Amino acid sequence: MAFRIALGEGREFDSEPGETLLDAAARAGVTLPYSCRSGRCSTCACRITSGDSSALHPETGLTERERANGWVLACVRSATSDLTVEANVLGGLDLAPARIVPCRIEAIAPLAPDVMKVVLRLPPNAVFNYRPGQYVDILAAGNVRRSYSLANAQGPRVELHIRQVEDGVLSAYWFGAAKQNDLLRLNGPLGTFVLREVAGMDLVFLATGTGIAPVKAMLEEIAQLALDARPASVAVFWGGRTQPDLYWDVNAVDAGQRYVPVLSRAGEDWQGARGHVQDVYLAEAPNLARAVVYACGNEAMVRAAETALSAAGLPPRRFRSDAFVASDA
């Protein structure tokens, strides 16, 4: 027997026993924000105000305090009774459903000592429409599934920027065995980290490492927007430890952006900004009245940026993020 989930403002949908709230919402055409789908990043956090539910996987993305206040993670939470839920429903995104598509490696080459660029070629008849900022899961042998953001705005070829992870199962493949023409499968597009409600706003990207990949795709999208749909300003703060970490020329795409490279372990010859991207941005004492912040990259940066920006007065719905947490096995 299905349970009834009420979201307020007359929005309701059914959820089957054992189904996550995120999947049930998607089935009913209701888009809730999400990223990792494994209970780690907290993008899908929502609040249950009445009814019973259970977590199918640990909700590591929540603090004890949030849990005590009724917050749950829709990607791993399942209803065990009818529920009333407060959630941030994303209207009008019209994201294509994910599907499994075969693909071949068209090119693979290093961008930095620990970053590989992989270009995947999809079959000519494959329908694969995505929004810049979204990601795919690469499906490999042994039920291995790893998430990578799409680094270009439009198919049919898709570009990935892959960081080498120590003892990583797929890292061993990308950096040791992968070669041109290898056959793979991807599942996508996934995620809600896409441009929305940015016309006339001050758009700020905070990225670390390969977190620049979806930012690159979104800059390409902005460069193609009609003038009246464009943000009032675009700033990109990209951080790494040392110069080789900033492996792509951000100004190669012209979205009218201001680019601020930031290094946390720069040598004495570095003339640019030092420290962490969120601190460098806030040190400029920005006017947050029209700011929309997209943060992407390591989890520590995303969490620190959210905390610091919220304390500085940025409304929660104008902070959007994709934390590159470890993928589920």
Ligand SMILES: Cc1cc2nc3c(=O)[nH]c(=O)nc-3n(C[C@H](O)[C@H](O)[C@H](O)COP(=O)(O)OP(=O)(O)OC[C@H]3O[C@@H](n4cnc5c(N)ncnc54)[C@H](O)[C@@H]3O)c2cc1C
């Ligand atoms: C939505 C999303 C988009 C992503 N996009 C990208 C992308 O564009 N480029 C990219 O390089 N990565 C991206 N990632 C991160 C990537 O999916 C993971 O790092 C992945 O687990 C790496 O797979 P692997 O098989 O090499 O290592 P695994 O076998 O998964 O991991 C090996 C060990 O390293 C740890 N680990 C793995 N990744 C991380 C991490 N990111 N942080 C901390 N510990 C980690 C694991 O817990 C494990 O102990 C994304 C993640 C998400 C959720």
Ligand code: FES
């Ligand atoms: S915690 Fe649910 S999408 Fe990441």
